[in-house]
Amino acid sequence: MSVAQPALTVAPPVRLKPQRSVGLIIVYALTAAALLLLTVYPMVWLLIGSLSDRDGGYSVANYIELHDKFGAGGVLINSWVFAFGAAAAATITGVLLAVLVARTDVPLKKLARFSAILAFVSPPWLTAMAYVYIASPNAGLVNQLFDQIVGIKPFDIQSMSGMIFVTALFLYSFVFLTVEAALSSVDGSFEEAARVAGARPLRVIRTVTLPLVTPAIVSATAFSIIIAWGLFAVPAILGMPARIYVFSTQLYLFLSSFPPRLELAAAMGVTFVATALVVGMLVWVVQRRRQSNSFAVVIGKGARAAAVPLRRWRPVAALFIVLLSLLSVIGPYLVVLWMSLNTRWFGNASLAGLSLANFDYVVRQYFAFWQISGNTLRIAAMEVVIVLLVATAVSYFTRRTKLRGRFLLQGAAMYTLLVPSVAFLTAVMWAWIGAPIALYGGLTLIAMTQAARSLPIATRNIGDGFGQIDRSLEEAARICGAGRLRTLATVTLPLLRPVLLAAFTVVFLSALRDLNTPLFLGGGSTKSMTLSVLIFQFWSETRIGEAAALTIILLSVTLAIFLPLSRTFSRGY
Amino acid sequence: MSRVEVINLVKRFGAMRAVDDVSFDVPEGGITTMLGPSGCGKTTILRCIAGLETATSGDIVIGSRAVFSGGQDVVPVEARNLGMVFQSYAIWPHMTIAQNVAYGLKVRGYPREDIARRVRAALDLVRLPGYAERFPGQLSGGQMQRVVLARAIAYDPELLLLDEPLANLDAHLREEMRQELKRIQRETGMTMVAVTHDQSEALALSDQIMVMSSGRILQRGRPEEIFRHPRTAEVARFLGATNVLSAHRVDGCLVVAGVGAVPDEAQGTAADRAAILFRPSDIVLRPGDAEGGWPGRIVFAQFLGREVQYLIRCGDTELTAEVSGRGGVLEEGATVSVTVAPGALLVYPEAA
Numbered sequence A: 001m002s003v004a005q006p007a008l009t010v011a012p013p014v015r016l017k018p019q020r021s022v023g024l025i026i027v028y029a030l031t032a033a034a035l036l037l038l039t040v041y042p043m044v045w046l047l048i049g050s051l052s053d054r055d056g057g058y059s060v061a062n063y064i065e066l067h068d069k070f071g072a073g074g075v076l077i078n079s080w081v082f083a084f085g086a087a088a089a090a091t092i093t094g095v096l097l098a099v100l101v102a103r104t105d106v107p108l109k110k111l112a113r114f115s116a117i118l119a120f121v122s123p124p125w126l127t128a129m130a131y132v133y134i135a136s137p138n139a140g141l142v143n144q145l146f147d148q149i150v151g152i153k154p155f156d157i158q159s160m161s162g163m164i165f166v167t168a169l170f171l172y173s174f175v176f177l178t179v180e181a182a183l184s185s186v187d188g189s190f191e192e193a194a195r196v197a198g199a200r201p202l203r204v205i206r207t208v209t210l211p212l213v214t215p216a217i218v219s220a221t222a223f224s225i226i227i228a229w230g231l232f233a234v235p236a237i238l239g240m241p242a243r244i245y246v247f248s249t250q251l252y253l254f255l256s257s258f259p260p261r262l263e264l265a266a267a268m269g270v271t272f273v274a275t276a277l278v279v280g281m282l283v284w285v286v287q288r289r290r291q292s293n294s295f296a297v298v299i300g301k302g303a304r305a306a307a308v309p310l311r312r313w314r315p316v317a318a319l320f321i322v323l324l325s326l327l328s329v330i331g332p333y334l335v336v337l338w339m340s341l342n343t344r345w346f347g348n349a350s351l352a353g354l355s356l357a358n359f360d361y362v363v364r365q366y367f368a369f370w371q372i373s374g375n376t377l378r379i380a381a382m383e384v385v386i387v388l389l390v391a392t393a394v395s396y397f398t399r400r401t402k403l404r405g406r407f408l409l410q411g412a413a414m415y416t417l418l419v420p421s422v423a424f425l426t427a428v429m430w431a432w433i434g435a436p437i438a439l440y441g442g443l444t445l446i447a448m449t450q451a452a453r454s455l456p457i458a459t460r461n462i463g464d465g466f467g468q469i470d471r472s473l474e475e476a477a478r479i480c481g482a483g484r485l486r487t488l489a490t491v492t493l494p495l496l497r498p499v500l501l502a503a504f505t506v507v508f509l510s511a512l513r514d515l516n517t518p519l520f521l522g523g524g525s526t527k528s529m530t531l532s533v534l535i536f537q538f539w540s541e542t543r544i545g546e547a548a549a550l551t552i553i554l555l556s557v558t559l560a561i562f563l564p565l566s567r568t569f570s571r572g573y
Numbered sequence B: 001m002s003r004v005e006v007i008n009l010v011k012r013f014g015a016m017r018a019v020d021d022v023s024f025d026v027p028e029g030g031i032t033t034m035l036g037p038s039g040c041g042k043t044t045i046l047r048c049i050a051g052l053e054t055a056t057s058g059d060i061v062i063g064s065r066a067v068f069s070g071g072q073d074v075v076p077v078e079a080r081n082l083g084m085v086f087q088s089y090a091i092w093p094h095m096t097i098a099q100n101v102a103y104g105l106k107v108r109g110y111p112r113e114d115i116a117r118r119v120r121a122a123l124d125l126v127r128l129p130g131y132a133e134r135f136p137g138q139l140s141g142g143q144m145q146r147v148v149l150a151r152a153i154a155y156d157p158e159l160l161l162l163d164e165p166l167a168n169l170d171a172h173l174r175e176e177m178r179q180e181l182k183r184i185q186r187e188t189g190m191t192m193v194a195v196t197h198d199q200s201e202a203l204a205l206s207d208q209i210m211v212m213s214s215g216r217i218l219q220r221g222r223p224e225e226i227f228r229h230p231r232t233a234e235v236a237r238f239l240g241a242t243n244v245l246s247a248h249r250v251d252g253c254l255v256v257a258g259v260g261a262v263p264d265e266a267q268g269t270a271a272d273r274a275a276i277l278f279r280p281s282d283i284v285l286r287p288g289d290a291e292g293g294w295p296g297r298i299v300f301a302q303f304l305g306r307e308v309q310y311l312i313r314c315g316d317t318e319l320t321a322e323v324s325g326r327g328g329v330l331e332e333g334a335t336v337s338v339t340v341a342p343g344a345l346l347v348y349p350e351a352a
Helices: A004-009 A022-051 A061-070 A075-103 A109-121 A124-135 A141-150 A160-185 A188-196 A201-212 A214-230 A233-242 A247-256 A262-292 A311-341 A357-365 A369-400 A406-418 A421-432 A443-468 A471-479 A484-513 A516-521 A531-540 A544-572 B042-050 B097-107 B112-125 B141-153 B171-188 B199-205 B223-228 B233-238
Strands: B002-013 B016-027 B030-035 B057-062 B065-069 B082-085 B159-163 B191-196 B208-213 B216-221 B243-250 B253-256 B273-278 B283-287 B294-303 B307-314 B317-324 B335-340 B346-349
Touching: A022 A061, A022 A262, A022 A369, A022 A406, A022 A421, A022 A443, A022 A484, A061 A262, A075 A109, A075 A160, A075 A201, A075 A214, A075 A247, A075 A311, A109 A160, A109 A311, A124 A141, A124 A160, A124 A233, A124 A311, A124 A531, A124 A544, A160 A214, A160 A233, A160 A311, A188 A201, A201 A214, A214 A247, A214 A262, A214 A406, A214 A421, A233 A247, A233 A531, A247 A262, A247 A421, A247 A516, A262 A406, A262 A421, A311 A357, A311 A544, A357 A369, A357 A544, A369 A406, A369 A443, A369 A484, A369 A531, A406 A443, A421 A443, A421 A516, A443 A484, A443 A516, A471 A484, A471 B082, A484 A531, A484 A544, A516 A531, A531 A544, B002 B042, B002 B191, B016 B030, B016 B042, B016 B191, B016 B208, B016 B216, B030 B042, B030 B171, B030 B199, B042 B057, B042 B082, B042 B159, B042 B191, B082 B141, B097 B112, B097 B141, B112 B141, B112 B171, B141 B171, B171 B199, B191 B199, B199 B223, B208 B223, B208 B233, B216 B223, B216 B233, B233 B273, B233 B346, B243 B317, B253 B273, B283 B317, B307 B335
Parallel strands: B030 B191, B030 B208, B082 B159, B159 B191
Antiparallel strands: B002 B016, B002 B057, B057 B065, B208 B216, B243 B253, B243 B273, B273 B346, B283 B335, B294 B307, B294 B335, B307 B317
16 A cells, blocks of 8 residues: 555644643533523522512411412312323323324324324414314304204313313323334334234233333323423313313412412412422332333334234224314314404304404504514524523533533423423512512513423433434544534534434424413513413403414414424424 | 553442553554453453543553543543544444544644545545545445544554454454454554454454453463463463363372373473363364273264364363364264364463
8 A cells, every 4th residue: 555655654733732621611500500590590489489478477378378268179179180181081092092003004194193293382272262162162163053953052161171171182192202202112022022922912012012111101191290280271261261270270360360469379389399299209200110120121123013903993093093183183273274264253154254354453453463473483592592502511411421410400401390380480480570680571581481491301302312322423533633522513413413403393382382481471561472472362352363363373383394394303202 | 662551550430440450561563452351341441541431540651641640631532642443433424434534634633635635545545445425324334444444544643442343344344354454554553452352353463462351461462472372271261272171180190080181291280280271173083982082972063064063071071172074073972082182281270
């Protein structure tokens, strides 16, 4: 190799300088400070708030008042019935669908997956509004139809069962996505072994498949409960007119009464955070026990299980998928579209009455449309930046360094998963209402709060992304002479790009559809209002057509962002 | 002159000493191999030299620079000017082959035309010209191996580290790459330190071998020397002497219970008990019970093509023999007389 040799023996202009890790420590401190501000500080205030009485002293008076007011009944019972009912219905539907899609020859798998992802990204209030139109006790479309034919109005969506039904139609997607992902990572050979041992397909699913994904099912159910506790839109739209109050709506009443009962709200928040922590502990216990039984084998070599033939049940299963898609996504979308094109409400609607008047009103005549749209996008943009920076930093520290306290950092980023949304909002109010920095009522605080809510899922996904990058890819760069920063910029982040893109999408979409945060923290002025709050306001003023038209606009923006990325998303999730 | 000096290196993982007070030096030029079973600490030492792992105590000197001293990495990984071939290749999938190879040159701030020239030279050296613009996904295992090599040597590092460089290749490619590695070493004169668990790979590749076990170096030397004169029974066993007999001294002669006396030439120890080791290929078998051999019975015969492998029961022990297949296969159950080629018996004193 006479060609190569001269080139390689020329003395190299080596310019390697040792890099100190001072920069790393600075980033670490900044991340810790950001997390303190975003997630820890508010929760401290929630506890302080719940213990402060009106004279400026500290006591448990709020808890006693809460107990006297509600005792063990009313709101407490309703919240449990609502959350458990919705989570149970969502789990049964979601697991059934996941098994069908991941393990059988059911047709329409694409439809099932696509509707689930759409149900996951579309705002819960959309479904609630659609079902009020379809099945409200008096004027609901279907009820009127039945009334004309058989003289009864059978459906009442504005009831506990209605709330559970609508919430389950949204939560099932969360269970489905979690369990289906777990099922596809289970090695097919476990099930083949059971088949060879003589078990029939159904028995295999019952005795092998489901037990293997029990941890995923348990955690999906538990988080469904916590999500349901934090859900405001559905109980507000369906429950409040019928005077059915749950945790979130009762909290809203405390905060919007005059004078606001912030300290009662805090006490109630602490109560539910505590119960949610118990639920979280249960999940942790179940998963730990599973792990100690070395269920780690679940990560297999990727051989997929052969699809179980459904034979004569195939049409039934297909019908189930069609019905679910219809009820959860297609139906509500069409109904809301219909609502947005009508200027008259309920039974009087007709094809001849269709017009774009509602769209014209909200876009061209409503005075603050552009300001509010601008707010929405600015909040979403700020939130995405905060979440991606903090989540990437936390994942880097936990997965790539041995710095002391890195798991504390991770805990601070993840624990808000266990805090019901409205309880966290109460905490943020307590933390910032009298604070020397005037963030309250502004866009920044809304973005920060939403960021705190999105951090757990982003941190988990990005952390998993780091886990999938073989360490030696980064070590090779270090050996070649690149410092930590250069390695991060030229190797780690480029390899992480699909995961970051997926996290970006999830966070951005959740920011667009979030109602709770801007509603509770916005203070009612158009200066800090978002589209979702405006929609809710229109709805409260029974300006149904305008609310629907805005929903359609928001949904179009959502789909425009989401659809091009949906492939990456379903893989990254 | 030595290129790497490792002095009293210790690496603890909790209470376990993965590297237990190891000292050695790597001479300039040539290939030094650490050979040992998995978990013997060889990879840990390699990673400590690279700076990817921080040792507990000791010193590491590369060239004339102390890179690790007093429990601290004095020089971080990126400033050690090393090349490394990873067992998993670690070729960046988001860069072309040329970009992969150019990486170290770019980091070092070479001018652009220099980078292009050196990338070409490196790809020529590993015999992969014309692959520059491809992405790693389109390459076979052997080609990946060549890319990693090119990437590691393109910037002319002070030392090339190889972590199980051939473990991911199938048998015939492994032999080919072994020759390639040696050729590249000879052509560049680069100093290389490799890690392997495969004795034949170590023997073929190395100028110096260090046999390791439980965090210690058992023996260090040239391949031939280690193969012919393993210093301990453990080294001998690791280098293929898998037949082990234990013998007692009776009237000044070593005797294996139930088998017989050991030939005179091998009485290399004065101890009362001895372990006698030899390789399966050093056994000579004769059918029947011929004079002068150990009597045995064939338990199991396996025809492997070039040779036949026998499991033979001799007294209380079982021996493995590998005999040329040309002479036909002896029946299972047949009586044989076992002798060992002269000079092939390795005798070590055995603790009572």
